[in-house]
Each structure stands twice: as structure tokens, then as C-alpha cells.
Amino acid sequence: MCQLLGLNANTPTDLVFSFTGFAHRAAEHKDGFGIAFFEGPGARLFVDHQSATESPVAEMLRRYPIRSRHIVTHIRKATQGRVALENTHPFMRELWGRYWVFAHNGNLIDFQPKLHAGFHPVGDTDSERAFCWLMQELAKNHARMPSIPDLTQTLAELVPVIARHGTFNFLLSQGEALWAHCSTKLHYVQRRHPFPCAQLQDADMTVDFADLTTPQDRVAIVVTEPLTSNEDWTALKAGELAVFVEGDRL
Template identity: 55%
Template sequence: MPTDICFSFTGFACRGGRTDEHRDGWGIAFFEDKGCRVFRDYLASSESPVAQLVQHYPIKSTNVIAHIRKATQGQINLANTHPFQRELWGRYWVFAHNGNLDKLPTLVGKTYQPVGTTDSELAFCLILEKLRAQFDTEPSAEVLFQAVSQHAGELAQLGTFNFMLSNGEWLFVHCTSHLHYLIRRAPFCKAHLLDEDVTVDFAEVTTEQDQVAIIATQPLTDNENWIALMPGQMIGFMNGQVCWQAQTLPETWFEARRQAAKTAA
């Protein structure tokens, strides 16, 4: 069921310059059927008037992607602020990335071009170009998940590639360093934020039919059992539950990491 994210966003926004160093802009996208509301600001989320608006505006959505930025490539401006949005097969796609990618390949197609100068937006365009060339019409979500996992594995070998990708129907998430998730379902209990002294009793604001998956780089609450994703793990969510899983990185990637750790030691 569509739900608002006021509780989670209250803690998440604090990490944009108040409880964490990600103060180079922020953004959030709410899917409503085929429509999508996107709010972005180059100011830190802990200081942004737009973030305060969103925090107190209970927009209900089935899929939400929020991002707070610590710039690695590209200036601090609105064009370089996540999440990024494009159209593919008559639907909006939204993408947000945490990490840094070096030596990305040159775009071959001409349909998707970056507006800003980040590695993140370029990676998004590369994935969309490959999918557009691969499929004439929109395939099933399961087939899409397998295709995106292949492309994600190729790009992840160029750096750190934690990302979220959604078209409003499903949500794909990929990890190379840090990513956690939990699923809230009945019987609901109280949850307490890590970044703010705020507690909500979900039993009072939900029904037994509600089910919500929350995914974040680091856990947002300190009294719930968050599940850590492993490097190279990609998960597909739909209707608040895990539907698909894949390992995107080859064993050679892990062996190179082990050898680098030995050399550093």
C-alpha cells in the first residue's frame, strides 16, 4: 500500500551535514502510479527549506528514492544532485548512486546524455542505453533484473557502485561496500531513530496488510534488525518484499581485493 516516509526521512535528512558529512546536496523522488514527484536542492538536507517541506508533507507512495550527496566528481550544483530521472519504455526511471567510478566507458547511443558532470549520472545513462539497445519493448521485471545485474557488475569493477534504481513498480538495489535493509510487517512495533530522538509506534499507524521495505546505506534505527548486503549483491524488491537476488561481481574481483589487502598489510 502507498505510505509516507516522514519518519525515516526525519533521520535520513540529519545525515546531510548534521550527523554525517554528506552535505553537498540532496534529493528525493516519489512515485505515484506512472507519475513521479522529484525534489532536489544543492543545499545540505539538514539546512534545506525544501527538505523541511518534504519532512512534514506526508506524500504517500509505493516507491521512494532519497539521496544525500558527498561530492566525488562534479561541482556542487543542482544539475549534479541525485536522484536522476529519465524515461524508458513510457515510464519514468529514477536512479541514485553512492560511491565513485573511474574510467567509465564512452556513451555509444545518443538517447541518454548526462546533464551534469557526475560519474553517477553517466553510469545511469550507460545502463539505460544498454537496456534500450537490448530490448525493443519492456520485458518482465525478472528479465530486467537479470539484465541490470549484468550491467551493474561491469560498472562495479570500476569503483564503488552502491545504487538504487526504480520505475515505480519495482526497486533494484546494488551493493559494493555498504547497504542495509529491513522489512516491516505485522506485528508492528516501535522504532527509534539513530540520528534523532524520535520514536514511532507503527502498530498505531499501520494495518495488518501493510508491508514496507526500507533500504539505506547505514541503518536508520537502533532497535530493529537490519540486514547487511554483501559486496556484489543485488536485490530486487516489489510490493515491499524481496523478489530477486543476484551476485554481480566475479571471483577475480574478490581475489584482487584480497591481494590488495595483503599488500597493504
Template identity: 65%
Template sequence: MCQLLGMNSRLPASLTLSFTGFSQRGGCTDHHSDGWGIAFFESEGQAPGRAARFFVDKESAATSPIAQMLRTYPIKSHNVVAHVRKATVGAVTLENCHPFMRELWGRYWVFAHNGDLKEFAPHLHGSFKPVGSTDSELAFCWLLQELNKSHAAAPSEEELTKTLAELVPQIAKHGTFNFLLSNGQALWAHASTKLHYVQRQHPFAEVHMKDEDIKVDLSELNCPEDRLIIVVTEPLTTNENWVAMAPGELRVFKDGCPLVRAGVEELALA
């Protein structure tokens, strides 16, 4: 299956280090070579931006010239969603590369999925329609359609998380539904089988990368005010305390902190 990578940061931050290791899983240290993509919500000064700088490629992330450029070109963001693909549903084409992006309530939303959904054929009657042929994009379109039906305008992160908690099980019952979702202000993560996160903040330490034989002192790359969350399918480092999310757990991260920790069943009943 595919792998996911996300970042949520208190201040504008670069994902260059994590993306460098993660992209090696797209055909080098792992077999996820059927395309890749990444979306950066670029910051407007110190505030989160509404628009995303968006890159997708049907080539392997380990060999793609675009991925190589991003490994050396820092883009400062509050929220990032990235994906390397191992195709299960849908051909290896550009339109089937994650993440996917749509507009809702005057903001761009991006979504990436790891898993396989069986017999998932929801009725789409709004303006959200898939461009490609993946079950992932279909799930994203249905989620946005139902969110739009539930809220006339953009709700708070807490309200939105409760609505997602009601919607997610309707998709997850069809198979594996690990996903990352962001609107540039926050990052939502749902674990169906496997998802990990780590919080990095002052005092920053040295990290040992898992996919490349390198060590990096994070104190040289960050200031004391920095605080960020990295979410990934499999941990990117060997010496950090990565937290494994439980099956069915839905989290929302904002300003580099977790805001909600609960199973979707708990949230739906709250």
C-alpha cells in the same frame, strides 16, 4: 561518500519518518551536505504510478526549507528513492544532485548512486545523455541505453534483473557502485560496499531512531495490511534487524518483499 535511502511498499505509504532521520545526515549527524534529492512515485489510487514527484536541492538536507517541508508533508508512494550527497565527482550544483530521472518504455526511471567510479568513460550513442558532470549520471545513462538495446519493450522484473546482472559488473569494476533504481513498480538495489534493508509488516513495533532521540510506535502509523521495505546505506534505527547486503549482491523488491537475492555473477550465469 554519499548515502542512499529507498522504499518499496505493498500499499501507498509515507516515507516521512525515515526521511526525517535520513535528512539529518545531510550536514547535521553526518557530513553529506553537498546537496540532496528525493523522488516519489505517487500512487494512482492503490496502484503504482508512472510519474514521479521530484525534488532536488544543492543546499544541505539538514537545513534546506524544501527538505523541512517534506519532513512534515506525507506523500503516499509505492516506491521512493532519496540521496544525500558528499561531492567527489562534479561540482555542487543542482544538475549534479541525485536522484536522476529519465523516461524509458513509457515510464519514468529514477537512479541514485553512492560511490566513486575511476576511468569510466562509456560511449553514449542513444538519447540518454548526462545533464551534469557526475560519474553517477553517466552510469545511469549508460545503463538505460543498454537496457533499451536489450529489450524492445518493458520486460518482467525477473528479465530486467538478469540484464542488470550482466551490465552492473561492467560499471562496478571501475570502483564503488552502490545504487538504487526504480521505475515506480519495483525497486532495485545493488551493494558494492555497504547497503542495508529492513522489512516492516504486521505486527508493527516501536522503533528507536538513530539520528534523532525519538521513539515511534509504527502500529499507530500503519494498518495490518501494510508491508514495506526500507533500504539505506546505514541503518536508521537501533532496535530493528537490518539485513546487510553482501558485496556484489543485487536485489529487486516489489510489494514490500524481496523477489531476488543473488550475486550479480550468479544472475548473469543463470
């Protein structure tokens, strides 16, 4: 299945280190990759149906000094939907005057919801259908942007409707918070002062975060499989919905 990586921080943060290790996993997940990162209310989205090990877009991103407080990235191993640009995660939609981005790892069987509002899939994946349905139901439940606790409560009610159809690991962000839902496998680490020296599991690369941060910085990384070999990663439980704000788990 696919692999997920998300970042949530209280200050614009560089993802090059984590993305380098993450992209090494594309040898087994070669059906496309994408990354979305927020700059204030704006969002940049880069997707390619090529593998992250071959894509010139991925090569650019390994060198591009992306600094953002909210990042969602994905490498795809297709289960539903052909290998095509329109089926490449993350997907992005607008709701309540904010961009929302979504990436999914899993396989949903016979999930064919009625979509009757302003949200319809462009591609033919179960993932995009699930995202559109979530956006539709959020819009039906709230006339305007609710608080993050209220959004989390609504998502906690909606997600099981989808999850009963199969594996539904996902990351979701609207540029203020990062929601992570685990069906089978998802891990997170929170970095704060004193920052560690971290070693990637998938590449020969080490970074001393103490040289790149201030004592006030806080960063949360959420990923399918732990990226580093010397940090204490926490595994989310099946059915658990976590939300991160300003680099902290609420």
C-alpha cells in the same frame, strides 16, 4: 561518500519518520540532497544543491505528508562533479513510457562509456553517466518493458561492467520495483505485521507503526546505514543485487 535511502511498499506509505533520521546525516553530506517518489505512473522529483539541514525544500519535505509505494532519496558528498543542481541525485529519465529514477553512492574511476542513444548526462558526475549507460543498454536489450525478473537478469549482467571501475552502491526504480546494488555498504529491513515500535538512531524520535498500518501492509526500507536502533537490519553483500516488489524481497 553519499548516503542512499529507498522505500518499496504494497500500499502508499509515509516516509516522514525515515527521512527525518536520514536528513540528520546531511551534516557530513552537505553537497545537496534529493528525493523522488512515484504516484502511479507519475513521479515527483525534488532536488536542491544545498544541504538537507539547511534547504527550505528539505524542511518542506519533513512536513509534507509524502505517501508513496516507491521512493528514492539521496544526500550528497561530492566526489566527482561540482556542487550544482544538475549534479544532484536522484536522476530521472523516461524509458518504455515509464519514469526511472537512480541514485548512486560511490566513486567510479575512468568510466567514460560511449553514449549513442537517447541518454546523455546533463551534469558532469560519474553517477549520471552510469545511469545513462544503464538506460541505454536496457533499451538495446529489450524492445519493450520486460518482466521484473527479466529486468533483474539484464541488470545483473550490466552492473559488473560499471562496478569494476570502483564503488557502485545504487538504488533504481521505475515505479514498480526497487533495485539495490551493493559494492561496499547497503542495509535493508522489511516491516510487516506485527509492526514494531521503532527508534531512530540519529534523532530523538520513536514511532509505533502498529498505530499507522494494517495487518496487510508490507514495507521494505533500504539505506546505506541502518536508521533505527531496535530493528533487525540485513546487510547486503558486496556484489549483491536485490530487488523489492510490493514490500517483499524477491
